[in-house]
Amino acid sequence: MERAQCLELLYPELQDKLVVTIMGACAQELYDLGHRESFFYLQHAMGLASSIGLGLALHLPEERVVVLDGDGSVLMNLGTLTTLARYRPRNLLHIIFDNESLLSTGGFDSQTTSGITDLAAIARGAGIQHVVTAGTLMEFGEAALEALERDDLSVIVAKVDAVGPDLYGMDLQLPENAFRFRRHILDRKQA
Numbered sequence: 001m002e003r004a005q006c007l008e009l010l011y012p013e014l015q016d017k018l019v020v021t022i023m024g025a026c027a028q029e030l031y032d033l034g035h036r037e038s039f040f041y042l043q044h045a046m047g048l049a050s051s052i053g054l055g056l057a058l059h060l061p062e063e064r065v066v067v068l069d070g071d072g073s074v075l076m077n078l079g080t081l082t083t084l085a086r087y088r089p090r091n092l093l094h095i096i097f098d099n100e101s102l103l104s105t106g107g108f109d110s111q112t113t114s115g116i117t118d119l120a121a122i123a124r125g126a127g128i129q130h131v132v133t134a135g136t137l138m139e140f141g142e143a144a145l146e147a148l149e150r151d152d153l154s155v156i157v158a159k160v161d162a163v164g165p166d167l168y169g170m171d172l173q174l175p176e177n178a179f180r181f182r183r184h185i186l187d188r189k190q191a
């Protein structure tokens with residue numbers, strides 16, 4: 001299973017959601033499907049996409065928030081899973097694309113590469129109630145739809161191949177994305 005396939009499947013469901021992605025390959029693959037003002041591609045701050053998603057979800061309970069994360073990024077901020085469990089935002093779906101690699105910076109191994117570290121087990125151990133590991137596109141699609149309908153915090157660990165986009169290049173720098181994302185949220189609040 002490739003992350004790009006998962007994103008393509010998920011894309012129509014993201015229409016009315018706030019989405020925060022990690023940088024690099026994941027951001028590029030979502031952007032390539034078509035940018036929306038409700039997408040925020042977090043650059044530089046590796047590991048913090050879920051923290052930003054948590055803040056958004058708690059502050060905007062009327063919104064649904066989807067975080068698109070990576071194994072390397074989650075490993076850099078493992079405490080995030082305990083914080084998510086503690087605050088348990090009912091409107092947050094945290095998807096971890098586990099490609100067992102730091103793909104965006106050259107494909108170095110992550111701690112999940114050798115199969116030693118199981119991120120789903122860590123999420124459960126942290127106290128998150130709804131955690132699914134998806135190994136096929138069918139499993140991913142089912143888990144994602146269920147999670148989006150569920151009124152509770154959900155984590156999906158999607159085991160994907162370590163492949164990314166052929167080309168990188170987004171015509172949207174971080175500050176512009178941040179300003180427009182914020183404005184989009186304010187517009188939705190006023191609507």
Ligand SMILES: Cc1ncc(C[n+]2csc(CCOP(=O)(O)OP(=O)(O)O)c2C)c(N)n1
Pocket residue numbers: 022023024025026043044045046069070071072073074099101102103104105110
């Ligand atoms: C604090 C910090 N360390 C390192 C980097 C460089 N960096 C950017 S993306 C990335 C790899 C991210 O790996 P993962 O979350 O598994 O996503 P993937 O690239 O595999 O999709 C690294 C090491 C960074 N941006 N910030």
